[in-house]
Amino acid sequence: MTMTTTRRRLTVIAAATGAGILAFAGSASAHVSVQPGSAVQDSYAKVAFRVPNERDDAGTTKLEVTLPADKPLTSVQTRAMPGWKSEVEKTKLTTPIDNHGKQLTEVVSKITWTADAGVRVNPGTFEEFEVSMGKLPADVDKLVFKAIQTYDNGEIVRWIDMPGPDGKEPQYPAPVLKLTPKAAADAPAASKPTDAKATDTKAADTKATVAATSDDKGSDSTARTLGVVGIVVGVLGLGAGVFGVLRASRRGTSAAS
Numbered sequence: 001m002t003m004t005t006t007r008r009r010l011t012v013i014a015a016a017t018g019a020g021i022l023a024f025a026g027s028a029s030a031h032v033s034v035q036p037g038s039a040v041q042d043s044y045a046k047v048a049f050r051v052p053n054e055r056d057d058a059g060t061t062k063l064e065v066t067l068p069a070d071k072p073l074t075s076v077q078t079r080a081m082p083g084w085k086s087e088v089e090k091t092k093l094t095t096p097i098d099n100h101g102k103q104l105t106e107v108v109s110k111i112t113w114t115a116d117a118g119v120r121v122n123p124g125t126f127e128e129f130e131v132s133m134g135k136l137p138a139d140v141d142k143l144v145f146k147a148i149q150t151y152d153n154g155e156i157v158r159w160i161d162m163p164g165p166d167g168k169e170p171q172y173p174a175p176v177l178k179l180t181p182k183a184a185a186d187a188p189a190a191s192k193p194t195d196a197k198a199t200d201t202k203a204a205d206t207k208a209t210v211a212a213t214s215d216d217k218g219s220d221s222t223a224r225t226l227g228v229v230g231i232v233v234g235v236l237g238l239g240a241g242v243f244g245v246l247r248a249s250r251r252g253t254s255a256a257s
Contacts (some may be wrong), residue, residue, distance in 0.1 A: 030054045031173055032063075032147045032159045035128065038178040044075065044134030049175060052126040055151055059120030062150035063113045063129060065175075071137045074099040076108035079130035083119035086129075087112045120152055136179060143177045 030052045039045035053060050067073060072093060078086040091109035098104075113129050121127045136143070146160040161170035 032149060032175050034175045034177045038180055039136055040182050041136055041179045042138035042182050043136055045136060046132045047177060048128035048130045050126055050128050051121060051149060053121045053123050056123050058151040058153040059122050060149055061115040061120045061152045064148040065111045066146045067109055068143050071143060072097060072107040073133050074104055075134050077132045078111060083116050084113050141179050145175045147175055
């Protein structure tokens with residue numbers, strides 16, 4: 001085996017490994033999501049629908065988000081974004097709902113953001129579309145917002161699927177906002193510990209708080225972890241390939257001698 005042949009094989013192995021790593025990381029992390037991933041029940045919140053661009057040859061020019069019809073929100077406001085126009089659609093309610101003493105007969109059911117001419121979410125970038133909403137329901141632990149992403153090449157991706165019975169994330173998951181009990185959020189801070197037992201309790205509370213914060217980042221943290229695993233596997237594969245090629249090269253050289 002000549003040195004030229006060896007170099008060619010190394011180049012092929014490196015290219016294949018790199019492509020696999022990028023494909024794995026992209027599929028694991030890129031989807032429309034709600035940021036932050038949680039809010040408090042029976043309150044108002046500002047959230048952002050994060051939209052990453054998954055295509056290398058097209059840009060995102062439109063986002064449609066449908067609000068849950070079974071849990072109507074009395075207040076929905078979009079934040080102005082340069083280069084984008086937002087429109088809301090309203091639905092009439094069968095039964096009016098109270099909003100600070102006023103009976104509402106219709107609520108926002110859908111928000112559509114459309115890019116101006118020449119504006120888009122470019123490949124390799126993301127955009128966040130902010131919304132102030134409330135009052136969040138107090139009797140459910142999550143809200144599902146089905147989203148539709150449109151590219152300037154005409155492709156449409158529907159982020160509307162829910163996890164199956166096994167809990168496995170679908171290919172196109174719908175954005176989900178987790179809701180935590182208001183009582184837990186409003187709980188008073190623990191008093192200063194005066195003995196060893198109280199100190200242990202405080203340490204346990206601190207660990208619980210860190211765990212809760214990590215959980216709020218949910219899908220993003222999972223995606224990053226999967227991406228790291230993919231990179232490690234790819235690097236190991238590349239190393240094995242390089243070792244095999246070099247070993248074969250040395251055998252060929254020894255035989256020739």
